[in-house]
Amino acid sequence: MLDMLASEYRRLYHIEVLCLEIDLSMPEFLAKLHSSLSGLEVGVVVYNAAFAPVGDFATMDPADLLRVVQVNVASPLALVRSLLPPMIRRKRGAIILMSSLAGNQGSPRLTTYAASKAFNTVLAEGLWHELRGRGIEVIVCCAGAVRTPGYAKTAGSDAPGALDADFVIERTLSALGRGPRVIPGFINQAANWVLSRIVPRRMAINIMAGSTKNLAADAARKKETGAS
Numbered sequence: 677m678l679d680m681l682a683s684e685y686r687r688l689y690h691i692e693v694l695c696l697e698i699d700l701s702m703p704e705f706l707a708k709l710h711s712s713l714s715g716l717e718v719g720v721v722v723y724n725a726a727f728a729p730v731g732d733f734a735t736m737d738p739a740d741l742l743r744v745v746q747v748n749v750a751s752p753l754a755l756v757r758s759l760l761p762p763m764i765r766r767k768r769g770a771i772i773l774m775s776s777l778a779g780n781q782g783s784p785r786l787t788t789y790a791a792s793k794a795f796n797t798v799l800a801e802g803l804w805h806e807l808r809g810r811g812i813e814v815i816v817c818c819a820g821a822v823r824t825p826g827y828a829k830t831a832g833s834d835a836p837g838a839l840d841a842d843f844v845i846e847r848t849l850s851a852l853g854r855g856p857r858v859i860p861g862f863i864n865q866a867a868n869w870v871l872s873r874i875v876p877r878r879m880a881i882n883i884m885a886g887s888t889k890n891l892a893a894d895a896a897r898k899k900e901t902g903a904s
């Protein structure tokens with residue numbers, strides 16, 4: 677699959693593409709990455725991967741919870757820290773972290789994932805300020821629902837404001853230089869405004885609980901009934 681995409685990008689954009697198969701849940705991923713990158717300049721870092729198990733915290737596999745922390749927190753942190761110094765020397769580069777509106781408050785049934793996304797949002801905001809004026813742009817994309825394979829697996833139907841991935845990518849790239857944060861889609865911007873500025877924190881968490889309570893269960897039902 678990766679090789680197919682790489683051929684397509686070479687053909688369409690006349691660029692070099694290097695595919696690496698790396699498990700981001702293993703702290704050793706960085707050594708493998710650096711040995712494969714030797715000599716190559718990295719201009720733009722995008723950390724998009726995430727692990728998002730759904731369920732009640734108390735009954736989830738502790739190994740899965742730690743995997744969330746490794747894939748969504750420790751790995752982006754380590755990646756950015758290791759690729760940033762050459763960018764600072766060149767006075768040129770960009771860092772894009774993929775976060776979520778789920779990370780703006782506690783999100784029941786996505787508790788650890790949401791906490792990991794809060795980390796990414798705050799990390800990017802701090803970096804944005806530290807790197808301002810040094811030639812490096814930082815942006816964090818706080819997406820609402822995005823139609824992706826992972827979303828299709830956990831959600832039975834589109835949440836309000838659900839977007840296509842292409843739209844989210846386009847908005848995020850065009851927001852580079854206008855950081856620290858982008859929220860693609862008007863409905864998501866409005867929901868963020870209400871949840872973070874209008875309603876009390878407890879109510880924001882209750883509203884999130886309402887929208888996450890059927891995650892995974894919905895998808896399973898859709899599979900059983902064959903509904904689209």
Ligand SMILES: NC(=O)c1ccc[n+]([C@@H]2O[C@H](COP(=O)([O-])OP(=O)(O)OC[C@H]3O[C@@H](n4cnc5c(N)ncnc54)[C@H](OP(=O)(O)O)[C@@H]3O)[C@@H](O)[C@H]2O)c1
Pocket residue numbers: 698699700701702723724725726727747774775776777818819820821822823824825826827
């Ligand atoms: N979809 C949404 O509604 C939504 C909403 C807000 C934010 N986001 C954010 O958007 C980003 C992309 O989400 P998505 O919906 O596209 O997720 P997805 O469909 O579940 O895909 C997750 C991606 O992460 C990769 N990944 C997971 N664990 C990995 C590991 N240990 N090593 C290497 N790669 C790993 C997966 O690779 P494999 O395919 O090889 O497993 C896959 O490419 C995430 O950061 C997510 O938090 C998504």
